[in-house]
Amino acid sequence: MAKSPNPEGKTGVRIVVAGDRGTGKSSLIVTAAADTFPTNVPRLLPPTRLPEDFYPDRVPITIIDTSSNPEDRGKLAEELKRADAVVLTYACDQPETLNRLSTFWLPELRQVEVKVPVIVVGCKLDLRDDQQQVSLEQVMSPIMQQFREIETCIECSAYKHIQIPEVFYYAQKAVLHPTGPLFDQESQTLKPRCVRALKRIFILCDHDRDGALSDAELNDFQVKCFNAPLQPSEIVGVKRVVQDKLVEGVNERGLTLTGFLFLHALFIEKGRLETTWTVLRKFGYNNDIKLSDDLIPYSSFKRAPDQSAELTNEAIEFLRGVYELFDNDLDNNLRPIEIEDVFSTAPENPWNDVPYKDAAEKTALGGLSLDAFLSEWALMTLLDPACSLENLIYIGYPGDTSSAICVTKRRRLDRKKQQSERNIYQCFVFGPANAGKSTLMNSFLGRPYSDSYSPTADERYAVNVVELPGGIKKYLVMREIPEDGVAKLLSNKESLAACDIAVFVHDRCICACAMS
Incomplete structure (x- = not known):
C-alpha cells in the first residue's frame, strides 16, 4: 500500500541525539548524513539536515547533536524540550552506558517533561565482545516495560554501515506515525479512540449499510486512501488472512467491522503504522485522532x-x-x-x-x-x-x-421589534446560597424536591422544551450563577448580553425581570 506524502502537514522533524560521552552520537549523525564513516569528528556537531527525499514520507529531518558534559545540562534541556523525537545512545561495547539509560537518561527526560517518542540506539555494534552476545529484546524488554515512552530499539555500527539509515527512519516514523494514539502496548489492543475513528470510517465506506464491506466497497476504500485499486486476488487474500484468524471477521456480504478492526491491529503489530495513519488522515483525523x-x-x-x-x-x-x-x-x-x-x-x-x-x-x-x-x-x-x-x-x-x-439576529434588534425568531432562550438564575436556585432548576427538569442541600460550586445549566400556544416549541436554557461567581460575571460589561430573562431567587420568593 502506498504511503501518503507529508502526513499531518509536517514541514520538518527535529530529532535530538543524547547519551553518554563516547557512545558514538556524532559518528552516527555524520555517517547518516554523509554515508561515510568520519575519521575525525568534532566534539559537538552543528545541526545536521537530511533532505526531504531521504525517506519515503518526504519530510526533511534536522538532527541535533548534544553534549553530555554536566556544565551543558541547561542547553541539553532546552534542546530536548524542542525535540519531536529523541534518540538515546549507548555503546554496545560499554555495558555501563546501557545501564545509564534507566538510571539517568530516561528519568532525566521525564524530569525535563519530554513527552515525545524515544528511540534507544546501541552504537558500535562492531566492537561488541563476541562472548557477550545477547538478544536486543532480552536486554531491552525490562527497560521498555518501565519506560513506555520508548518507541523502538535498534543496534547499529557507523564504522561498518550497519542499520544507520534505519535509526533516523524509525525516529521520523515515530513522529509522523506514532504508536501511542493507536495502540496499547500493554494490552496489545487498539485504543478506544482509534476504534471509534475506524468504526466511523467503516460506516462511511459501507455505502449500502449492510454491516460489511463488499469487494467493490473494499476497492473504493483502497482507492480513496492509497490511490491504487486492489486486484481481485488481493481482496481474496485480505479476507482469507482475516477469516483464518477470526471467523466472524468475514461473512457472506464481505469484511465485517470486527474484521476491519482486526486488520488494522495486525498492521500495527507488524510495524505498519503508516497504513492505519494514512487511512485516518485521509478521513480528516489528526494525531489526537480528532477531526483536523x-x-x-x-x-x-x-x-x-x-x-x-x-x-x-x-x-x-x-x-x-x-x-x-x-x-x-x-x-x-x-x-x-x-x-x-x-x-x-x-x-x-x-x-x-x-x-x-x-x-x-x-x-x-x-x-x-x-x-x-x-x-x-x-x-x-x-x-x-x-x-x-x-x-x-x-x-x-x-x-x-x-x-x-x-x-441568530442580534437581541437588541429583536427587542426593538418586540419579536424574535430564535429557538433558544437563556435564563440567568441569581440568588444567595441556599436560596433555592438548584431546586428551581431541578423542578424545571421534572425532578422531585429534596430537603438535602448541596451547594453549587460552579455554573450549572438546565435545558428543556417549553411549549407555546399553537404547539410551537422553544428551548429554554437556565444558567445557575453561584453567589461567589456574580462579581466575576458582572465584571465583563457584555456578560448579560446573552441573557433573555434573569431570575432572582431569595428565600421562598422569586422575582423575575425580563431582558427581552
Whole structure:
C-alpha cells in the first residue's frame, strides 16, 4: 500500500541525539548524513539536515547533536524540550552506558517533561565482545516495560554501515506515525479512540449499510486512501488472512467491522503504522485522532455578545432520524447505552461531562425523550457550536457543514421589534446560597424536591422544551450563577448580553425581570 506524502502537514522533524560521552552520537549523525564513516569528528556537531527525499514520507529531518558534559545540562534541556523525537545512545561495547539509560537518561527526560517518542540506539555494534552476545529484546524488554515512552530499539555500527539509515527512519516514523494514539502496548489492543475513528470510517465506506464491506466497497476504500485499486486476488487474500484468524471477521456480504478492526491491529503489530495513519488522515483525523481543525468552519461561528448559535432545521431533522435509528425499542426513551451508541463514532461521548451531564430531563427509565435529546444538542450548540458541529460530523451528518448551524439576529434588534425568531432562550438564575436556585432548576427538569442541600460550586445549566400556544416549541436554557461567581460575571460589561430573562431567587420568593 502506498504511503501518503507529508502526513499531518509536517514541514520538518527535529530529532535530538543524547547519551553518554563516547557512545558514538556524532559518528552516527555524520555517517547518516554523509554515508561515510568520519575519521575525525568534532566534539559537538552543528545541526545536521537530511533532505526531504531521504525517506519515503518526504519530510526533511534536522538532527541535533548534544553534549553530555554536566556544565551543558541547561542547553541539553532546552534542546530536548524542542525535540519531536529523541534518540538515546549507548555503546554496545560499554555495558555501563546501557545501564545509564534507566538510571539517568530516561528519568532525566521525564524530569525535563519530554513527552515525545524515544528511540534507544546501541552504537558500535562492531566492537561488541563476541562472548557477550545477547538478544536486543532480552536486554531491552525490562527497560521498555518501565519506560513506555520508548518507541523502538535498534543496534547499529557507523564504522561498518550497519542499520544507520534505519535509526533516523524509525525516529521520523515515530513522529509522523506514532504508536501511542493507536495502540496499547500493554494490552496489545487498539485504543478506544482509534476504534471509534475506524468504526466511523467503516460506516462511511459501507455505502449500502449492510454491516460489511463488499469487494467493490473494499476497492473504493483502497482507492480513496492509497490511490491504487486492489486486484481481485488481493481482496481474496485480505479476507482469507482475516477469516483464518477470526471467523466472524468475514461473512457472506464481505469484511465485517470486527474484521476491519482486526486488520488494522495486525498492521500495527507488524510495524505498519503508516497504513492505519494514512487511512485516518485521509478521513480528516489528526494525531489526537480528532477531526483536523481545517474541517470545522470556525469563522462561521463569529457572533456578537448578543447573538447566539442554533441548529438549523436540516440538522434537527437529521438528529430526529438519529434518535429514531438508535431508539431500538421505539419507546421514546433513549437509554444511556443507546446514547453511548449514538456517539460510538466520536472520540468520546461529549455529554458525559459538565455542563451537559444531567442538564436535560430524564425519563422514568433514566433515558432521554426526543425533546430532551434535542435539548442537549441545543445546549451544546449554544455553548460550543464548534463542538456541536464536530459531533454532528462524527455521527454522520451528511450535509454541508455550513447548513447545520446558524447565528441568530442580534437581541437588541429583536427587542426593538418586540419579536424574535430564535429557538433558544437563556435564563440567568441569581440568588444567595441556599436560596433555592438548584431546586428551581431541578423542578424545571421534572425532578422531585429534596430537603438535602448541596451547594453549587460552579455554573450549572438546565435545558428543556417549553411549549407555546399553537404547539410551537422553544428551548429554554437556565444558567445557575453561584453567589461567589456574580462579581466575576458582572465584571465583563457584555456578560448579560446573552441573557433573555434573569431570575432572582431569595428565600421562598422569586422575582423575575425580563431582558427581552
